[in-house]
Amino acid sequence: xxxxxxxxxxxxxxxxxxxxxxxxxxxxxxxxxxxxxxxxxxxxxxxxxxxxxxxxxxxxxxxxxxxxxxxxxxxxxxxxxxxxxxxxxxxxxxxxxxxxxxxxxxxxxxxxxxxxxxxxxxxxxxxxxxxxxxxxxxxxxxxxxxxxxxxxxxxxxxxxxxxxxxxxxxxxxxxxxxxxxxxxxxxxxxxxxxxxxxxxxxxxxxxxxxxxxxxxxxxxxxxxxxxxxxxxxxxxxxxxxxxxxxxxxxxxxxxxxxxxxxxxxxxxxxxxxxxxxxxxxxxxxxxxxxxxxxxxxxxxxxxxxxxxxxxxxxxxxxxxxxxxxxxxxxxxxxxxxxxxxxxxxxxxxxxxxxxxxxxxxxxxxxxxxxxxxxxxxxxxxxxxxxxxxxxxxxxxxxxxxxxxxxxxxxxxxxxxxxxxxxxxxxxxxxxxxxxxxxxxxxxxxxxxxxxxxxxxxxxxxxxxxxxxxxxxxxxxxxxxxxxxxxxxxxxxxxxxxxxxxxxxxxxxxxxxxxxxxxxxxxxxxxxxxxxxxxxxxxxxxxxxxxxxxxxxxxxxxxxxxxxxxxxxxxxxxxxxxxxxxxxxxxxxxxxxxxxxxxxxxxxxxxxxxxxxxxxxxxxxxxxxxxxxxxxxxxxxxxxxxxxxxxxxxxxxxxxxxxxxxxxxxxxxxxxxxxxxxxxxxxxxxxxxxxxxxxxxxxxxxxxxxxxxxxxxxxxxxxxxxxxxxxxxxxxxxxxxxxxxxxxxxxxxxxxxxxxxxxxxxxxxxxxxxxxxxxxxxxxxxxxxxxxxx
Amino acid sequence: xxxxxxxxxxxxxxxxxxxxxxxxxxxxxxxxxxxxxxxxxxxxxxxxxxxxxxxxxxxxxxxxxxxxxxxxxxxxxxxxxxxxxxxxxxxxxxxxxxxxxxxxxxxxxxxxxxxxxxxxxxxxxxxxxxxxxxxxxxxxxxxxxxxxxxxxxx
Numbered sequence: 001x002x003x004x005x006x007x008x009x010x011x012x013x014x015x016x017x018x019x020x021x022x023x024x025x026x027x028x029x030x031x032x033x034x035x036x037x038x039x040x041x042x043x044x045x046x047x048x049x050x051x052x053x054x055x056x057x058x059x060x061x062x063x064x065x066x067x068x069x070x071x072x073x074x075x076x077x078x079x080x081x082x083x084x085x086x087x088x089x090x091x092x093x094x095x096x097x098x099x100x101x102x103x104x105x106x107x108x109x110x111x112x113x114x115x116x117x118x119x120x121x122x123x124x125x126x127x128x129x130x131x132x133x134x135x136x137x138x139x140x141x142x143x144x145x146x147x148x149x150x151x152x153x154x155x156x157x158x159x160x161x162x163x164x165x166x167x168x169x170x171x172x173x174x175x176x177x178x179x180x181x182x183x184x185x186x187x188x189x190x191x192x193x194x195x196x197x198x199x200x201x202x203x204x205x206x207x208x209x210x211x212x213x214x215x216x217x218x219x220x221x222x223x224x225x226x227x228x229x230x231x232x233x234x235x236x237x238x239x240x241x242x243x244x245x246x247x248x249x250x251x252x253x254x255x256x257x258x259x260x261x262x263x264x265x266x267x268x269x270x271x272x273x274x275x276x277x278x279x280x281x282x283x284x285x286x287x288x289x290x291x292x293x294x295x296x297x298x299x300x301x302x303x304x305x306x307x308x309x310x311x312x313x314x315x316x317x318x319x320x321x322x323x324x325x326x327x328x329x330x331x332x333x334x335x336x337x338x339x340x341x342x343x344x345x346x347x348x349x350x351x352x353x354x355x356x357x358x359x360x361x362x363x364x365x366x367x368x369x370x371x372x373x374x375x376x377x378x379x380x381x382x383x384x385x386x387x388x389x390x391x392x393x394x395x396x397x398x399x400x401x402x403x404x405x406x407x408x409x410x411x412x413x414x415x416x417x418x419x420x421x422x423x424x425x426x427x428x429x430x431x432x433x434x435x436x437x438x439x440x441x442x443x444x445x446x447x448x449x450x451x452x453x454x455x456x457x458x459x460x461x462x463x464x465x466x467x468x469x470x471x472x473x474x475x476x477x478x479x480x481x482x483x484x485x486x487x488x489x490x491x492x493x494x495x496x497x498x499x500x501x502x503x504x505x506x507x508x509x510x511x512x513x514x515x516x517x518x519x520x521x522x523x524x525x526x527x528x529x530x531x532x533x534x535x536x537x538x539x540x541x542x543x544x545x546x547x548x549x550x551x552x553x554x555x556x557x558x559x560x561x562x563x564x565x566x567x568x569x570x571x572x573x574x575x576x577x578x579x580x581x582x583x584x585x586x587x588x589x590x591x592x593x594x595x596x597x598x599x600x601x602x603x604x605x606x607x608x609x610x611x612x613x614x615x616x617x618x619x620x621x622x623x624x625x626x627x628x629x630x631x632x633x634x635x636x637x638x639x640x641x642x643x644x645x646x647x648x649x650x651x652x653x654x655x656x657x658x659x660x661x662x663x664x665x666x667x668x669x670x671x672x673x674x675x676x677x678x679x680x681x682x683x684x685x686x687x688x689x690x691x692x693x694x695x696x697x698x699x700x701x702x703x704x705x706x707x708x709x710x711x712x713x714x715x716x717x718x719x720x721x722x723x724x725x726x727x728x729x730x731x732x733x734x735x736x737x738x739x740x741x742x743x744x745x746x747x748x749x750x751x752x753x754x755x756x757x758x759x760x761x762x763x764x765x766x767x768x769x770x771x772x773x774x775x776x777x778x779x780x781x782x783x784x785x786x787x788x789x
Numbered sequence: 790x791x792x793x794x795x796x797x798x799x800x801x802x803x804x805x806x807x808x809x810x811x812x813x814x815x816x817x818x819x820x821x822x823x824x825x826x827x828x829x830x831x832x833x834x835x836x837x838x839x840x841x842x843x844x845x846x847x848x849x850x851x852x853x854x855x856x857x858x859x860x861x862x863x864x865x866x867x868x869x870x871x872x873x874x875x876x877x878x879x880x881x882x883x884x885x886x887x888x889x890x891x892x893x894x895x896x897x898x899x900x901x902x903x904x905x906x907x908x909x910x911x912x913x914x915x916x917x918x919x920x921x922x923x924x925x926x927x928x929x930x931x932x933x934x935x936x937x938x939x940x941x942x943x
């Protein structure tokens with residue numbers, strides 16, 4: 001079949017007007033030589049190659065996954081699929097380099113093939129030894145945004161009630177921790193208030209640090225169909241690059257603001273200042289449903305358009321115009337992603353977007369949505385189930401009653417559940433592993449050797465003798481190469497489970513084919529460990545009683561009941577219907593819930609909330625007494641902080657700002673997308689993007705090789721001249737040493753995270769990938785001998 | 790008002806000591822990136838309190854005529870300690886210093902009210918509030934560091 005979605009990434013337009021249904025369009029792709037009549041069966045699932053969660057069916061022929069087709073009736077995508085979903089969903093599954101047997105490091109220091117019994121015995125021996133010598137705090141788990149709900153919940157239970165370690169986090173810490181933190185700070189609990197259907201209903205959109213056209217292509221197709229239809233929404237784009245969103249902003253009479261990297265909060269506080277100054281606020285609603293207006297007013301008072309213009313290097317009148325678009329809107333939809341989450345003052349800036357909606361009383365109504373987006377397909381489940389260190393069901397680790405509920409559910413002592421300190425975030429886990437304070441680190445479905453900041457340090461930690469490293473994955477990734485034991489995992493389509501997207505839509509993904517060789521599902525691997533460790537409840541019975549995904553799901557339904565993410569009304573049978581369903585699904589909402597907070601009552605009651613909150617500047621925690629004294633009682637918090645300059649600013653030695661991000665044809669470290677020929681051909685190699693004025697100053701022309709250096713490391717890749725703001729350098733973070741063709745000219749020196757810093761947001765603990773200082777030097781011309789263009 | 794002057798001087802010096810100690814702990818434990826950056830942020834709060842207090846110090850006179858402050862004055866942290874348990878101990882020392890700062894502001898606020906010194910009262914209340922934020926972070930960070938430092942760390 002043709003691969004036109006490689007170049008035409010959003011597909012043909014189906015324009016329509018405000019408040020009319022988004023038309024259906026079914027996209028499908030079958031691998032070369034396969035026609036639809038060859039397909040033996042279609043198996044229901046949803047896409048895992050971005051966070052959008054498009055419903056799809058997997059084509060199976062002769063026991064192989066050979067293609068995908070969008071599900072027409074699904075509320076998320078109405079049949080559409082993007083380039084990654086179409087061309088990247090299945091080829092990896094039958095790649096020749098799949099892991100099919102466990103590996104163990106031998107006495108020569110080499111990884112060699114072994115069997116499951118030997119591999120598990122080695123893990124269990126180390127685990128028991130550490131428990132005896134040091135106790136449960138010697139164990140750490142670093143997981144993913146790619147596993148299924150059933151797997152996260154199982155991991156959470158074995159970690160929290162079996163071992164009793166607070167050291168568990170996901171790579172969601174790198175992508176959506178700030179989304180969760182901001183939702184908790186403003187509304188009392190995680191959970192996206194809005195719905196993708198708000199795109200049809202809105203009359204204005206604010207996209208902050210969210211390059212939706214490249215990160216969620218199908219969602220952007222949905223926006224484009226509004227942009228090109230009648231009554232398009234006016235778009236405000238905040239992004240240091242002149243992205244497609246910026247162009248759409250100009251086309252719809254909106255505004256593109258390109259702030260200096262690291263100054264999001266200054267700009268957003270400036271927008272709040274304008275709303276207050278012009279009285280574009282819903283006074284009655286704010287008085288009834290929020291707390292903190294006076295403090296907000298005081299904090300943003302000095303953020304006049306002129307001050308903002310100075311700090312952010314934007315035009316003061318553009319700030320006024322953007323505020324006017326928001327202020328005059330009747331239905332505003334905002335979306336936020338890594339440009340905020342991975343940048344300076346992340347949580348405060350994400351909360352500042354929530355504040356704009358709260359000031360305008362625009363939440364819980366059609367068109368009035370906030371999508372604090374996720375970066376990964378199953379990140380939401382990681383957060384719900386507690387595989388990121390939080391307690392399952394958005395419970396508050398600081399609330400003894402919430403801990404008691406879990407202790408009862410699992411029939412363990414309350415003290416077993418690690419709730420006496422904040423859950424340990426990923427960067428801290430690696431720091432403990434660095435000193436050997438954590439002696440067993442178990443990594444599942446993620447590739448921190450490429451994706452974490454300051455790569456050289458991460459490689460040193462994983463490769464050292466101070467910590468025993470277990471990696472379970474589909475392939476021998478750059479991380480797996482450093483492990484002591486490698487476990488071959490089954491992937492999507494090779495196992496059954498559920499996952500939930502960024503607008504709370506739950507999908508069931510059914511097993512379509514058998515995994516290769518001895519590969520096992522992550523659920524089976526975790527259960528095997530739990531069995532071997534004989535984790536028991538306080539009566540001596542097995543702690544984990546489920547054996548397969550459907551009974552794991554039943555256990556999760558019970559754990560989530562009565563909490564904001566209530567799955568109690570869901571079942572696999574319900575999820576086999578035409579469309580995914582949005583949680584909460586319970587007795588009161590049997591068909592799911594399109595929008596949260598429709599009554600303006602938020603999850604902030606002291607006894608119900610997921611957190612008592614934090615000081616956004618320092619991360620200091622608010623105590624229960626302080627929270628109770630504020631009497632939130634269902635009112636939302638207008639949380640604020642003043643702008644402070646980034647941790648690392650350009651200097652004479654490192655005069656440019658370095659920022660990382662994604663490209664449309666790849667996902668993460670390319671484990672799947674790199675094994676799709678069309679996607680790899682479209683973006684085979686790393687590059688850095690320079691602005692035209694910077695390039696001219698440096699004597700760099702398109703395609704030249706450049707060395708980009710920060711105080712921590714360097715890369716040497718080809719340069720592109722692009723729409724990045726002057727003074728900044730953009731590098732895609734997908735590329736590590738691994739290369740599908742084995743012949744990339746820059747494979748040894750192209751990893752964007754060599755340059756990034758070990759620093760994180762004080763509240764969400766999300767690492768800051770977007771603000772480092774760097775210098776660029778041209779090393780050689782575009783074409784040199786023996787080198788392809 | 791010799792004793793109020795004494796306390797104004799004490800506030801100035803104890804903020805100075807706290808700032809220097811925060812910077813020392815931040816630099817000494819820079820491997821913990823959040824400690825490094827947050828300690829520096831908190832130290833700038835102290836700097837700002839001193840900057841605002843400077844005209845008041847001038848007004849009340851710099852040379853208190855009693856010996857009392859010598860007994861109240863706390864030494865800052867000269868050298869930081871090593872490792873995870875060292876961090877915990879250093880944070881605890883910072884907490885003690887910040888508590889001295891806070892009670893000093895509390896006492897000054899009482900005096901300022903008695904004298905109807907609005908300028909000093911406003912400075913004392915605002916500084917006190919920020920000292921609470923400093924204490925809150927120190928408390929949070931100690932709670933986070935404690936289990937690992939006490940049970941597992943080498």
